[in-house]
Amino acid sequence: MSRLIRMDRTGHSTLAEWRADDPAAVEAAVEAFRRELDLGYLAMVTTGPGKAEQVRELPVDADTVILRRPIAGG
Amino acid sequence: MAGGGGPPGGLLTPAVLPETAAVYWRPRVDDARLRRIGRLWTLTTVAHVLPFVLAGAVLIWLEPLAAPVALVCLAHAWVIPELYASRGANVMRPARRGDARAESTALGLLGDLVGHAERDLHARTGVVVEPGRLGTWVVGESGALLVRSGGRRVDCWCIGVPDRDLPSADRIAHLLLALRTDEQGFATVANMAFSGARGRVRRRLTSQMRPALDVACGRDRTNGPGPSS
Numbered sequence: 001m002s003r004l005i006r007m008d009r010t011g012h013s014t015l016a017e018w019r020a021d022d023p024a025a026v027e028a029a030v031e032a033f034r035r036e037l038d039l040g041y042l043a044m045v046t047t048g049p050g051k052a053e054q055v056r057e058l059p060v061d062a063d064t065v066i067l068r069r070p071i072a073g074g
Numbered sequence: 075m076a077g078g079g080g081p082p083g084g085l086l087t088p089a090v091l092p093e094t095a096a097v098y099w100r101p102r103v104d105d106a107r108l109r110r111i112g113r114l115w116t117l118t119t120v121a122h123v124l125p126f127v128l129a130g131a132v133l134i135w136l137e138p139l140a141a142p143v144a145l146v147c148l149a150h151a152w153v154i155p156e157l158y159a160s161r162g163a164n165v166m167r168p169a170r171r172g173d174a175r176a177e178s179t180a181l182g183l184l185g186d187l188v189g190h191a192e193r194d195l196h197a198r199t200g201v202v203v204e205p206g207r208l209g210t211w212v213v214g215e216s217g218a219l220l221v222r223s224g225g226r227r228v229d230c231w232c233i234g235v236p237d238r239d240l241p242s243a244d245r246i247a248h249l250l251l252a253l254r255t256d257e258q259g260f261a262t263v264a265n266m267a268f269s270g271a272r273g274r275v276r277r278r279l280t281s282q283m284r285p286a287l288d289v290a291c292g293r294d295r296t297n298g299p300g301p302s303s
């Protein structure tokens with residue numbers, strides 16, 4: 001089961017869960033994904049030890065997609 | 075199937091941190107640039123210290139009774155670099171803890187992102203050590219330290235998520251994910267608060283965090299001086 005999670009003030013919230021062979025769940029996840037991107041979140045997936053990538057479309061085969069806020073120099 | 079109907083193999087964007095667009099005027103940080111900045115910091119420190127030391131020495135030479143004034147000069151020579159180092163170490167100052175349940179939830183996610191050793195280290199120190207190409211990073215809630223030159227030099231970077239409501243572990247996870255996406259971009263977006271000898275930063279850190287810096291220095295030493303020395 002793949003998960004779309006957003007880091008927020010609760011720690012994190014699971015916005016969607018899906019399996020690649022469940023089109024309805026995937027569609028719901030895609031909608032949630034786009035909604036969060038529109039709100040300014042950035043989507044990240046871990047691609048290996050110590051590596052991450054930003055994604056602009058929901059990678060359906062990813063285990064976990066993490067949404068984060070943009071960072072800035074202090 | 076992917077959202078937006080994009081090509082299955084084209085989901086991943088090139089590894090450039092999107093936040094770098096907000097600081098487009100800054101040259102991208104690399105080893106050579108870090109070396110130059112490090113030398114500038116050293117020169118600045120010398121430029122601050124030397125005049126006061128010379129003034130103190132000349133005062134005593136001219137008039138031994140001026141020793142108290144000379145001591146004030148020497149105190150300035152000592153205090154100014156210490157203030158700079160303190161400013162650097164302050165980037166690692168932990169923020170006020172919020173809701174315990176949120177902190178616990180965020181900790182679970184951070185734990186998923188790091189290995190067992192880093193998880194243990196975070197539990198003891200509140201920060202995460204992450205190896206990189208520029209050096210070894212110590213990632214805190216609102217800043218990061220970059221240990222390089224075989225553990226001899228530490229750069230202090232001020233960077234964070236502009237959302238004070240996020241739990242501590244989430245703030246670290248934000249920085250960790252950005253760092254893992256594009257290390258050079260991360261350093262480009264961050265503001266350098268200090269660069270100098272490890273000891274100058276270490277003694278300004280909280281005692282809880284010092285072991286993390288020691289671990290990072292050890293790892294950077296083990297990995298060799300590398301291109302950043």
